[in-house]
Amino acid sequence: MDTHSTTPPALDLAPTARRIRALLGPVKDGQLDGPTPCPDYAVRELIAHLVGLATAFRDAGRKDLGPTTDTSPGAALPVLGPDWREALPAVLDELVAAWRSPAALEGMTRAGGVDLPAEVAGHVALNELVIHGWDLARSTGQEFGADEADLRSSEAMLTPAEGEAGGSDIFGPPVPVPADAPLLDRVIGLSGRRPDWRPGD
Numbered sequence: 001m002d003t004h005s006t007t008p009p010a011l012d013l014a015p016t017a018r019r020i021r022a023l024l025g026p027v028k029d030g031q032l033d034g035p036t037p038c039p040d041y042a043v044r045e046l047i048a049h050l051v052g053l054a055t056a057f058r059d060a061g062r063k064d065l066g067p068t069t070d071t072s073p074g075a076a077l078p079v080l081g082p083d084w085r086e087a088l089p090a091v092l093d094e095l096v097a098a099w100r101s102p103a104a105l106e107g108m109t110r111a112g113g114v115d116l117p118a119e120v121a122g123h124v125a126l127n128e129l130v131i132h133g134w135d136l137a138r139s140t141g142q143e144f145g146a147d148e149a150d151l152r153s154s155e156a157m158l159t160p161a162e163g164e165a166g167g168s169d170i171f172g173p174p175v176p177v178p179a180d181a182p183l184l185d186r187v188i189g190l191s192g193r194r195p196d197w198r199p200g201d
Contacts, residue, residue: 011105040077048078130187
């Protein structure tokens with residue numbers, strides 16, 4: 001009897017989570033106070049935010065609603081724990097596992113204190129990983145790639161509906177990017193960031 005399932009995961013966050021894990025090793029302690037494309041965050045707060053959002057969306061996927069899913073991400077500046085090099089990879093693994101379950105996409109859940117369809121929450125989680133993974137890479141002088149399918153998901157989520165000015169409570173107004181720019185640059189522009197941002201800008 002074949003015990004290996006060929007059914008694809010409900011939502012595969014593994015590729016982007018894996019890329020974020022790979023970014024952590026080269027981060028030097030001296031870079032933690034450096035700037036990021038997120039105006040309110042230094043690198044340390046950005047990594048702490050990644051820990052927090054991975055925890056919140058892990059619990060949203062599990063429908064384990066409580067303090068982690070009820071707290072708005074803007075409620076307080078995130079604080080980086082001393083064990084972040086171990087903590088972030090561990091919670092990313094748990095996040096990926098949670099959203100591999102078909103049940104994760106069923107019904108309603110909560111994230112950031114907002115009730116929303118679970119399927120939408122899963123794609124919000126993916127978008128957060130893509131955008132903040134790029135933030136971390138750019139802030140620490142590393143390259144960041146993303147699968148086209150993940151970028152298309154982010155593009156669909158971030159593109160303003162016809163007649164809307166764009167922007168959101170999470171990300172700023174879109175930054176104009178040439179239509180023939182790489183898809184990653186277009187997605188980053190939609191998130192309110194300059195694709196050519198570098199530390200010191």
